[in-house]
Ligand code: HEC
Ligand code: HEC
Ligand code: HEC
Ligand code: HEC
Ligand code: HEC
Ligand code: HEC
């Protein structure tokens with residue numbers, strides 16, 4: 023494993039004794055769900071509608087967060103609604119995606135022969151891109167073309183660029199093995215992944231309440247019986263920056279996952295936990311730099327740079343002796359516009375904000 027950059031990892035070593043000390047006095051929060059324990063193996067899912075009936079504050083704007091729509095069934099997919107007809111060509115292959123009533127047909131032809139299948143699932147909201155999944159003889163395929171908002175149309179799916187398809191079926195899409203399919207549905211739904219098993223009989227589309235908080239059956243039973251059961255729902259309150267990275271990183275990828283995948287340079291732009299950990303602003307135990315300091319998981323993403331100024335000012339202020347000496351000579355507001363510049367990885371048709379908060383000297387100044 024490569025050497026860990028920055029001071030963040032040193033802090034982890036220091037933090038371990040502190041964390042044990044906290045447990046000795048009784049943890050403020052339950053063990054955060056991360057890694058394999060994220061995918062609950064027991065418990066009953068009850069659906070986000072029920073949660074909303076008692077927790078309106080968290081539920082009210084949740085649909086604005088694209089996480090809630092990370093997977094859409096084809097019938098109700100916004101990008102595929104109406105009288106759509108998307109086309110694209112790659113060498114000898116011509117692609118089209120067309121609505122036919124409740125179904126959406128995906129067609130690939132090379133003149134003599136034509137492959138046609140109904141699409142089953144739409145992954146992603148299309149802000150970056152939307153990729154489709156279909157099935158042939160019980161095996162899932164990822165479409166070779168995706169929809170990109172920036173193009174208002176189709177282009178190659180990220181990762182599909184290399185290699186000429188061997189035949190028409192390969193030109194239509196890439197077959198997924200069982201682990202990969204479990205991964206897609208796990209991160210983009212609620213309850214389809216149970217432990218290490220994928221089941222598509224009963225689940226909710228998108229990342230809903232019980233994906234993060236775990237199955238809520240026992241929690242609600244307890245409250246309805248008048249005997250609330252403590253710890254029957256993952257509280258998630260009070261996690262420090264590192265625990266939050268690990269929890270959100272189950273899907274957004276952790277620092278370790280990105281290192282293990284060997285993704286370098288601009289190819290890791292989309293992985294916030296990795297980028298943030300490498301920033302000099304990051305501190306393992308400090309909640310002011312946790313994902314949730316800047317992003318309320320129950321609200322839509324805020325795109326106004328000025329909204330984030332107060333988040334920076336939580337540390338970068340006159341009373342913070344540790345960093346008082348380092349005040350910005352260049353700007354007083356919209357800090358993220360300069361210190362979290364957006365970068366667009368090849369093929370992605372989307373510029374991701376760089377969570378490695380830093381002084382970016384030029385466009386090409388992009389640390390690994
Ligand atoms: C019948 C009403 C009701 C429903 C339905 C309900 N909750 Fe709760 N929830 C409560 C009450 C009351 C509390 C505070 C008392 C407690 O912690 O037991 C609470 C507390 C919580 C907490 C904080 C727990 C803590 O330890 O601080 C979370 C998180 C939570 N609920 C999530 C959910 C989720 C997710 C769902 C849907 C699966 C849900 N709730 C469904 C009533 C409800
Ligand atoms: C179960 C998987 C999963 C977990 C856990 C998860 N996310 Fe996400 N998140 C996603 C997916 C998938 C998307 C992309 C949704 C899309 O655009 O299709 C996303 C998108 C987002 C967005 C962009 C929202 C928008 O409207 O553009 C933010 C911000 C975000 N996540 C923050 C978080 C934070 C903070 C946490 C931890 C508290 C977290 N996520 C945990 C899967 C997850
Ligand atoms: C480990 C969890 C995880 C797995 C596995 C996963 N995704 Fe995602 N996916 C995410 C998160 C988080 C986002 C939002 C942030 C981002 O764009 O990286 C996302 C975004 C997307 C998007 C939006 C476009 C884009 O490029 O951002 C598409 C499309 C998508 N995923 C499709 C898939 C498909 C198809 C699979 C299976 C082959 C899959 N995902 C597997 C977590 C996952
Ligand atoms: C992406 C992960 C994620 C999703 C999805 C999610 N939450 Fe949460 N929720 C969190 C985190 C993280 C916290 C703790 C925030 C903090 O640090 O205070 C939390 C806290 C809560 C609390 C405790 C609030 C308090 O301060 O006592 C409730 C209640 C709750 N969520 C309900 C819901 C409901 C209802 C939904 C579905 C509409 C939902 N959550 C969806 C991550 C999530
Ligand atoms: C110091 C503040 C800050 C912290 C901490 C932070 N983010 Fe962000 N995040 C931002 C800003 C700023 C944006 C860009 C918002 C915009 O303009 O759309 C953003 C955007 C995002 C997006 C959407 C990316 C896109 O392409 O639109 C995701 C997903 C996300 N953050 C996830 C996370 C996760 C996961 C963590 C924790 C590992 C995290 N963020 C920590 C400030 C922060
Ligand atoms: C948890 C506290 C904390 C938060 C929140 C925080 N920072 Fe920092 N930041 C620091 C610390 C500590 C340093 C390192 C200071 C030093 O080395 O003297 C730093 C360093 C920096 C640097 C100098 C980087 C370099 O390469 O030398 C910049 C620029 C910066 N922060 C901008 C921001 C911006 C913009 C935000 C909000 C998006 C932000 N910070 C949020 C604590 C924080």
Ligand code: HEC
Nearest residue numbers: 331334338347348349350351352353354355356357360381
């Ligand atoms: C117009 C772009 C821009 C904006 C807006 C901006 N900065 Fe900067 N910032 C810079 C540049 C460029 C430098 C490096 C200056 C130099 O060293 O010549 C810098 C340096 C810094 C430093 C390091 C100072 C040092 O002594 O090394 C910190 C900390 C910082 N900025 C924080 C912030 C915060 C917090 C905000 C929002 C209140 C902000 N910046 C807004 C461009 C900007």
